[in-house]
Amino acid sequence: MSSSLTHRIYNFSAGPAVMPRPVLEQAQRDLVALPGVGMSVMEISHRSKTFEGILARAVADLRELTGLDERHKVLLLQGGASLQFSMVPMNLLGAGQTADYIDTGSWADKAAKEAKRVGSVNVTGSTKADHYSRIPDASELTLTPGAAYVHITTNNTIEGTEWKEPPATGDVPLVADASSNILSRPMELRRFGLIYAGAQKNLGPSGLTLVIVREDLLARSSSDLPTMLNYKVQAENDSLYNTPPTFAIYLLGLTMQWLKSLGGLPGIASINARKAAKLYAEIDRTGFYRGTARKDSRSLMNVTFRLPSEELEKMFDTEATANGLDGLKGHRSVGGMRASIYNAFPEQGVEALVDFMRDFETKRG
Numbered sequence: 001m002s003s004s005l006t007h008r009i010y011n012f013s014a015g016p017a018v019m020p021r022p023v024l025e026q027a028q029r030d031l032v033a034l035p036g037v038g039m040s041v042m043e044i045s046h047r048s049k050t051f052e053g054i055l056a057r058a059v060a061d062l063r064e065l066t067g068l069d070e071r072h073k074v075l076l077l078q079g080g081a082s083l084q085f086s087m088v089p090m091n092l093l094g095a096g097q098t099a100d101y102i103d104t105g106s107w108a109d110k111a112a113k114e115a116k117r118v119g120s121v122n123v124t125g126s127t128k129a130d131h132y133s134r135i136p137d138a139s140e141l142t143l144t145p146g147a148a149y150v151h152i153t154t155n156n157t158i159e160g161t162e163w164k165e166p167p168a169t170g171d172v173p174l175v176a177d178a179s180s181n182i183l184s185r186p187m188e189l190r191r192f193g194l195i196y197a198g199a200q201k202n203l204g205p206s207g208l209t210l211v212i213v214r215e216d217l218l219a220r221s222s223s224d225l226p227t228m229l230n231y232k233v234q235a236e237n238d239s240l241y242n243t244p245p246t247f248a249i250y251l252l253g254l255t256m257q258w259l260k261s262l263g264g265l266p267g268i269a270s271i272n273a274r275k276a277a278k279l280y281a282e283i284d285r286t287g288f289y290r291g292t293a294r295k296d297s298r299s300l301m302n303v304t305f306r307l308p309s310e311e312l313e314k315m316f317d318t319e320a321t322a323n324g325l326d327g328l329k330g331h332r333s334v335g336g337m338r339a340s341i342y343n344a345f346p347e348q349g350v351e352a353l354v355d356f357m358r359d360f361e362t363k364r365g
């Protein structure tokens with residue numbers, strides 16, 4: 001029993017995804033009673049001093065990691081990134097205005113579709129005709145002068161592509177869905193008018209959504225909006241308008257402390273770069289495996305690749321799973337394989353996958 005409780009396989013799931021082992025261990029240690037409190041974090045009031053302290057420290061550590069100052073508000077909400085597909089236009093897209101959406105993948109497409117329910121949307125820079133295998137060049141974007149905002153998806157989780165640098169948008173606020181690469185490397189978050197992420201890839205468990213919004217944009221939130229969907233109300237109440245997901249916030253806080261212990265974003269960035277380089281080197285080594293993203297657009301978080309046939313892909317998935325490498329099947333919409341190697345994914349797991357890929361190619365190639 002005890003060994004089955006502590007033995008962990010390598011979890012390549014796209015989300016909910018692997019969490020840092022030290023975070024899980026601390027949560028386990030303190031689950032029944034927080035030191036000095038005598039109650040589980042799940043059992044205390046969200047208005048208690050203890051919880052206020054947990055929330056304040058999580059936000060302070062996030063600010064420290066990202067270098068954000070008071071001009072940006074940090075909100076911890078619910079509803080996932082998918083609710084942000086609606087909240088962003090409801091709050092930021094005024095009547096008579098247009099929002100630009102850059103179409104780099106299935107999530108970007110979903111975000112644009114929800115925005116269209118709210119107001120006028122200009123979809124631009126679509127790489128759909130190329131199966132979303134790349135990020136568009138600046139020359140492919142037709143941005144609307146005076147747009148309400150420009151929306152991008154910083155990392156395309158399903159297709160395995162990533163913006164290396166966000167596009168220049170001048171005075172138009174840049175809004176980003178960063179669900180699958182937030183805090184994976186230093187990113188100039190100050191450049192964004194608003195950035196959001198579901199927590200379950202790089203920040204903690206599902207059920208929690210991070211929204212970072214520039215203070216001046218809160219003036220756009222109309223008082224006619226449903227209260228819970230109003231950024232201004234959420235900001236004025238420091239994410240405590242109603243009961244927040246307290247346990248998830250606690251785990252996000254522990255994850256921020258773990259990131260700090262690794263040397264912050266520069267520290268995790270070098271680990272992430274190394275992990276991805278090892279995997280892409282194996283993909284490129286012979287013609288057996290084929291990366292699906294164009295090289296200059298490759299994601300460091302979701303590594304997508306194909307084998308010579310669907311039959312081999314099925315075999316690869318089955319044998320990998322039997323070898324303790326779980327969750328490598330690509331998204332049903334694109335097929336192939338996908339190795340999600342977020343911040344918490346251990347480097348030894350990448351090495352184990354590379355070894356497995358070599359063996360598999362030797363046997364079946």
Ligand SMILES: *Cc1c(COP(=O)(O)O)cnc(C)c1O
Pocket residue numbers: 015079080081082083107153155156157177178179180198199
């Ligand atoms: C996972 C993901 C989503 C969906 O997130 P939910 O929290 O399930 O709503 C949206 N966008 C991107 C880029 C994602 O990776």
